[in-house]
Amino acid sequence: MSSSATARTKGRPGGGVRTGRPHAAWVLPGVLFFTFFAVAPMVLALYLSFTKWNGLGDPQPVGLANWQKLIHDPRLTQSLTVTVLLTVVSWAFQTVLSLLLGVWAAGRQRNRAVLSAIFFVPFLLSSTAISLLFYALLDPNFGIIHGDTLGTTSGAFLAIVFVGGWQFIPFHTLIYQGGARQIPEVLYQAAAIDGAGRYRQFFSITLPQLRNTATTSSVLMIVGSLTYFETVLILTQGGPGTDTAILPYLMYESGFKSYDLGYASAIASFLVVAATALSLVLVKLSGFGNMRSTREGM
Amino acid sequence: MSHDTLRRPRPVKTTGRPSAARTAGRRRHWTRRPNPLAGIGSVLWLAVVIVPIYAMISSSLTHQDKALGKNALVPPTDPTFDNYNTVLHNGFGHLLLNTVIVAAAVVAIVLVLCIPLSYVAVRSRTFWSGAAFRLFLLGVAIPAQAVVVPLYLMIAKLNLYDSLLAVILPTAAFAMPVSVLILTGTLRDISEEMYEAMALDGASTTRMLFQLVIPMTKGGISTVVIYSSLQAWNGFLFPLIFTQSDGPRVLTLGLFNYVSQFGVNIPALLASVVLSGIPIFAVYLVARRALVGGLMGVGGK
Numbered sequence: 001m002s003s004s005a006t007a008r009t010k011g012r013p014g015g016g017v018r019t020g021r022p023h024a025a026w027v028l029p030g031v032l033f034f035t036f037f038a039v040a041p042m043v044l045a046l047y048l049s050f051t052k053w054n055g056l057g058d059p060q061p062v063g064l065a066n067w068q069k070l071i072h073d074p075r076l077t078q079s080l081t082v083t084v085l086l087t088v089v090s091w092a093f094q095t096v097l098s099l100l101l102g103v104w105a106a107g108r109q110r111n112r113a114v115l116s117a118i119f120f121v122p123f124l125l126s127s128t129a130i131s132l133l134f135y136a137l138l139d140p141n142f143g144i145i146h147g148d149t150l151g152t153t154s155g156a157f158l159a160i161v162f163v164g165g166w167q168f169i170p171f172h173t174l175i176y177q178g179g180a181r182q183i184p185e186v187l188y189q190a191a192a193i194d195g196a197g198r199y200r201q202f203f204s205i206t207l208p209q210l211r212n213t214a215t216t217s218s219v220l221m222i223v224g225s226l227t228y229f230e231t232v233l234i235l236t237q238g239g240p241g242t243d244t245a246i247l248p249y250l251m252y253e254s255g256f257k258s259y260d261l262g263y264a265s266a267i268a269s270f271l272v273v274a275a276t277a278l279s280l281v282l283v284k285l286s287g288f289g290n291m292r293s294t295r296e297g298m
Numbered sequence: 299m300s301h302d303t304l305r306r307p308r309p310v311k312t313t314g315r316p317s318a319a320r321t322a323g324r325r326r327h328w329t330r331r332p333n334p335l336a337g338i339g340s341v342l343w344l345a346v347v348i349v350p351i352y353a354m355i356s357s358s359l360t361h362q363d364k365a366l367g368k369n370a371l372v373p374p375t376d377p378t379f380d381n382y383n384t385v386l387h388n389g390f391g392h393l394l395l396n397t398v399i400v401a402a403a404v405v406a407i408v409l410v411l412c413i414p415l416s417y418v419a420v421r422s423r424t425f426w427s428g429a430a431f432r433l434f435l436l437g438v439a440i441p442a443q444a445v446v447v448p449l450y451l452m453i454a455k456l457n458l459y460d461s462l463l464a465v466i467l468p469t470a471a472f473a474m475p476v477s478v479l480i481l482t483g484t485l486r487d488i489s490e491e492m493y494e495a496m497a498l499d500g501a502s503t504t505r506m507l508f509q510l511v512i513p514m515t516k517g518g519i520s521t522v523v524i525y526s527s528l529q530a531w532n533g534f535l536f537p538l539i540f541t542q543s544d545g546p547r548v549l550t551l552g553l554f555n556y557v558s559q560f561g562v563n564i565p566a567l568l569a570s571v572v573l574s575g576i577p578i579f580a581v582y583l584v585a586r587r588a589l590v591g592g593l594m595g596v597g598g599k
Contacts (some may be wrong), residue, residue: 022503026418027430030411030474034433037449037471038440059451101343104336113338115588119347124578126532128550128572132557133354136564142357142365166346170446178594198333219439226347226441230534234554248443255447256539264447278439288596 042272048265055259066266075242075250076267083246086160087225093165094172094221097215100168102176103206117178123170127227131234134163138235153243154238160244163231168224172217179213180206224280227272247271358382358569365565381569388559389544390573393552398530400465400548404530405523407470408477412522417511421493431482437475442468446539449488453540464540465548469533473526480525480593484518485511520588524581531578549574 049066051059070076105116122130138159140148149155187205196204229248232238238245238253245253248268255264306459353370358381419431449468458464488510496506512519534550541547547555553570558567582589 009382021421021423022414022418022507024418024422024424024426024430026414030415030478031430031433033407033411034471034474037468038437038445038474039433041445041448041452042440044451045445048448048451053451055450069483081554097343100336100339104333104340112340115344118344120582120586120590121351122347124528124582125571125575126534126550126553128532128534128553129574132567132571135368135557136568137350137353138355139564142370142564166350174590174593181594223439223441227443229443234557248441251443254506255450261450262445268444268447271441272498275439275441275444276436280436280528 012279025122044225045265045272048262049269051262051265053261055256056259059262062262066263069263071165072271075245079245079247079250082157082244083226086157086228086244087222089157090161090164090225090228091218091221093161094169095218097165098169098172098176098217099210099214101173102178103180103202103210105173105177116173119173120170122166123168125167127167127230128234130163130167131231134159134166135234150236151240153240155243156240159235160228160231163235164225164228166229168221172221175217175220176210176213179210183209218280219281223275226275300308354568355572357565358572360565362563362565366519371578381563381566382573384553384560384563384566385556385570385573388556389547389552390570392544393547393549394577397547397549398464400462400533401527401530403462403466404470405526406471408473408522408526409519411470412474412477412481413512413515413519414507416478416485417507419478420482420485423594431478432476434475440472440475440481442472442535449536450539459540460546462543462546465533465536466530468540469530471525473529477522477526480521481515481518488514517588517591520585521591521593523545524585524589525593527581530579 048059050063050066052062053059069142096207101119105112105119123132136142138145138149140151149159183206187209188201191201191205225247226246228246229252232244232246232249233252238249242250247270251264251267251271254267255261349371354371357365357370359377359379361376361378361380364374415430415434417435418427453459453464453468458467492510492514493506496510501509532550533548534554537546537548538554539553541551553574556567556570560570
């Protein structure tokens with residue numbers, strides 16, 4: 001209790017700040033910084049897709065040339081197919097395991113806490129480190145799996161799915177764990193009184209209650225699978241042939257190996273459209289948009 | 299007395315396990331009974347997680363000439379640190395220093411920009427603050443790949459190519475959306491009464507930021523610190539595209555270059571992977587709850 005505080009109270013009679021609402025201008029530095037480095041480049045990507053640029057000098061406008069080339073590029077169809085397939089298979093693989101592990105880890109037993117701590121470790125390594133680790137482990141002359149896994153189309157594809165899952169399942173497990181812990185205990189008590197067993201409770205209470213969590217996690221997974229770039233670059237280099245060249249890898253190759261950055265921008269614009277669509281889904285479907293406390297009603 | 303309590307509010311622990319919740323969990327009938335199926339499943343997953351890590355560590359301790367053709371699951375007969383020496387004598391310290399600088403700068407930028415932003419997003423009722431929040435919601439889904447070409451042009455025009463700043467600035471920008479989500483999540487748990495009490499006390503919004511918001515969101519802030527440093531530590535695409543020479547090379551890019559440098563010396567390659575993970579693992583040991591607790595809230599219910 002200091003006298004200065006009391007004095008200040010008297011010295012500043014009520015006004016707009018009484019309720020403690022800060023001025024909206026405070027968001028400006030953050031918004032400007034983010035707009036400059038993340039939003040503006042998306043617009044710039046669209047512009048660059050109408051230019052020819054080899055990385056040196058200035059981009060030269062070429063109209064629709066890149067887009068025409070893109071539409072007729074057989075690699076695009078293949079790349080889109082692989083990207084969608086990789087996204088769907090990864091989503092299914094990661095969601096099933098994260099959901100089960102997350103609900104399991106939501107229990108507060110000591111052994112579950114210890115195992116959960118270990119389960120999280122892969123998420124700490126970088127995609128680069130993890131890809132290198134599996135690159136070594138899948139090496140036909142060295143690794144733990146014999147045979148040339150990465151040399152076959154299905155082997156390379158499944159390796160990317162597995163490595164992506166190995167890295168990101170810990171994170172999504174955590175999200176599901178958080179979601180499962182927020183399910184009100186009374187629901188389970190009521191179900192138990194009605195005679196519902198463990199599995200019945202899982203399907204009738206846990207799953208429906210985790211709907212929003214699943215939405216958030218799924219959107220993050222789908223967006224995340226667009227970023228399997230490191231894994232593809234290190235594990236398969238898009239191979240065998242171009243069988244695992246996902247869209248971001250195709251973009252990287254066109255842009256920074258063939259130095260056709262205008263063409264790469266056309267591919268990037270594709271990614272922007274996909275990302276924007278996904279993020280709109282995120283805002284619409286998830287609880288993020290609701291300005292509510294997580295503790296409301298508790 | 300009341301003034302003191304107001305000015306130094308006790309931070310609500312969102313990261314630890316409050317004892318009340320713990321007791322409530324203990325009462326759960328369905329968690330008390332053993333669940334054999336889940337038990338088996340968890341042990342299987344444990345194997346999936348542990349085996350590659352074990353193989354990595356064990357191989358990194360194997361002599362290079364004995365590694366080829368040897369099953370990576372068999373422990374080395376005479377463990378050696380030679381591979382670690384090889385890595386440490388190939389510029390690992392320099393890579394580490396660069397990465398630490400990048401991570402520290404990214405964390406600083408993210409905190410300075412995101413804390414006021416999240417405070418306004420939660421507290422202000424104006425259209426613009428709501429719009430700012432939505433901008434970052436949309437930002438969650440912007441893949442770095444989609445903007446790397448135009449960013450390359452911008453970085454070149456700004457004369458930042460092949461510098462640490464070229465890595466720091468975009469990495470910080472891309473760490474912001476999730477950081478804002480984490481911070482707004484914790485900020486919403488500060489009750490209206492707290493702000494009103496401080497307002498009665500004559501506090502300006504700036505003072506509220508420093509004496510109420512920041513102390514009360516320590517949990518969220520530490521999550522953001524860990525999250526954004528993890529992003530910086532593990533980032534690969536920006537260093538790959540925006541740097542070229544040895545000077546500003548960071549750890550992930552260094553690892554990638556070791557592939558060509560060490561070639562078939564896979565034990566040395568794996569030793570470098572182990573070394574790159576050790577600092578983050580150390581942070582995890584110390585600050586596990588802050589990280590895990592904060593990320594857990596991302597999904598909501």
